[in-house]
Amino acid sequence: xxxxxxxxxxxxxxxxxxxxxxxxxxxxxxxxxxxxxxxxxxxxxxxxxxxxxxxxxxxxxxxxxxxxxxxxxxxxxxxxxxxxxxxxxxxxxxxxxxxxxxxxxxxxxxxxxxxxxxxxxxxxxxxxxxxxxxxxxxxxxxxxxxxxxxxxxxxxxxxx
Amino acid sequence: xxxxxxxxxxxxxxxxxxxxxxxxxxxxxxxxxxxxxxxxxxxxxxxxxxxxxxxxxxxxxxxxxxxxxxxxxxxxxxxxxxxxxxxxxxxxxxxxxxxxxxxxxxxxxxxxxxxxxxxxxxxxxxxxxxxxxxxxxxxxxxxxxxxxxxxxxxxxxxxxxxxxxxxxxxxxxxxxxxxxxxxxxxxxxxxxxxxxxxxxxxxxxxxxxx
Numbered sequence: 001x002x003x004x005x006x007x008x009x010x011x012x013x014x015x016x017x018x019x020x021x022x023x024x025x026x027x028x029x030x031x032x033x034x035x036x037x038x039x040x041x042x043x044x045x046x047x048x049x050x051x052x053x054x055x056x057x058x059x060x061x062x063x064x065x066x067x068x069x070x071x072x073x074x075x076x077x078x079x080x081x082x083x084x085x086x087x088x089x090x091x092x093x094x095x096x097x098x099x100x101x102x103x104x105x106x107x108x109x110x111x112x113x114x115x116x117x118x119x120x121x122x123x124x125x126x127x128x129x130x131x132x133x134x135x136x137x138x139x140x141x142x143x144x145x146x147x148x149x150x151x152x153x154x155x156x157x158x159x160x
Numbered sequence: 161x162x163x164x165x166x167x168x169x170x171x172x173x174x175x176x177x178x179x180x181x182x183x184x185x186x187x188x189x190x191x192x193x194x195x196x197x198x199x200x201x202x203x204x205x206x207x208x209x210x211x212x213x214x215x216x217x218x219x220x221x222x223x224x225x226x227x228x229x230x231x232x233x234x235x236x237x238x239x240x241x242x243x244x245x246x247x248x249x250x251x252x253x254x255x256x257x258x259x260x261x262x263x264x265x266x267x268x269x270x271x272x273x274x275x276x277x278x279x280x281x282x283x284x285x286x287x288x289x290x291x292x293x294x295x296x297x298x299x300x301x302x303x304x305x306x307x308x309x310x311x312x313x314x315x316x317x318x319x320x321x322x323x324x325x326x327x328x329x330x331x332x333x334x335x336x337x338x339x340x341x342x343x344x345x346x347x348x349x350x351x352x353x354x355x356x357x358x359x360x361x362x363x364x365x366x367x368x369x370x
Contacts, residue, residue, distance in 0.1 A: 005182060009180055013176040013180065014174060014175050014176050016176070017174065017175070017176035018171055018174045021174065025254075031176065031178055034176050034178075034180065035178075035180055035181065038180050038182065039180075039181075039182055042182045088173045088174065089173050090170070090173065091169065091173075092169075094166070094170075095166075095169050095170040096170070098166055098167065098170040099170045099171065099174075102167075102170070104236050104242065104257070105257070106254075106256040106257055107254075113167075117163060117164050117167035117168070118167055118168060118171055120164070131336075133334070133335060147240065147257070150238065150240075151236075155166070156163060156166075157162065157163050159162065159163060
């Protein structure tokens with residue numbers, strides 16, 4: 001199966017942008033991730049098995065693209081995170097603090113946190129997506145939670 | 161509110177705003193050069209801006225990927241410091257968030273940013289060079305291609321003189337070198353590598369890097 005590109009864009013553009021933002025902490029670079037991911041989908045000739053397969057494929061491409069950008073020597077910060085955050089209409093101050101705390105995490109922690117808490121991925125699914133073993137994912141998740149707890153205090157629960 | 165609900169609430173207003181162009185483009189080389197020049201100019205400005213943002217505490221020199229780099233840090237939490245450096249083009253390189261602990265006569269204490277920066281000078285790191293498909297081990301001014309230096313036990317033994325003394329490294333991994341490797345570092349030949357086995361006992365395994 002192959003879903004129409006426009007439909008895939010409508011469904012996933014915000015989610016892929018959030019993944020790019022979480023990994024790169026930079027809206028310009030995150031926009032590149034979105035652009036390149038959908039271009040890749042649009043020109044991809046093979047069929048997918050299911051909607052889940054498409055989602056997993058898109059996230060894999062987006063994560064790899066973000067890793068490529070991280071490695072590039074000319075990785076830019078044309079728009080600062082502070083400027084970008086000023087454009088987000090957060091409902092509550094706690095939302096802004098949580099967003100800021102996630103953006104301050106090293107990428108290897110923030111992507112794991114994001115896939116777990118935003119995309120509802122299981123540890124096994126995160127391990128598959130990031131090509132890590134489950135133990136590594138658990139360690140990263142635990143360290144990230146610890147940092148978030150230290151920073152957000154009562155606004156971040158001890159529950160998993 | 162549960163963490164998952166709070167997280168989704170925090171990210172619910174994150175939207176991709178631009179149009180997505182599905183036409184593949186080829187950029188003429190002259191335009192590419194111009195664009196790159198502009199990017200470098202912009203980034204130089206941004207570096208200055210980013211480093212002027214409140215909270216930057218210090219400017220120090222630290223070994224990073226085989227080169228002495230100017231490093232700055234920002235205190236992001238009580239004991240955590242976010243380190244940055246710049247590459248040869250002046251672009252910001254994120255060195256991650258570090259928390260340091262030190263033993264004192266009064267027990268274990270946390271390090272301040274300057275102390276962490278100094279301790280980074282003695283840090284080693286493995287980086288995967290995707291272009292060359294190589295794993296590079298960095299320690300101070302040394303960059304060693306360790307890709308084919310592992311034995312059957314997935315262990316690699318190196319010794320490097322840091323100008324003052326020999327430092328012994330035992331690098332091991334489980335599945336992927338850059339993802340689950342462990343680097344054990346010893347400055348004393350009598351230090352135990354495993355129970356009952358000291359560095360001195362297995363000294364002939366270490367390959368000296370000059």
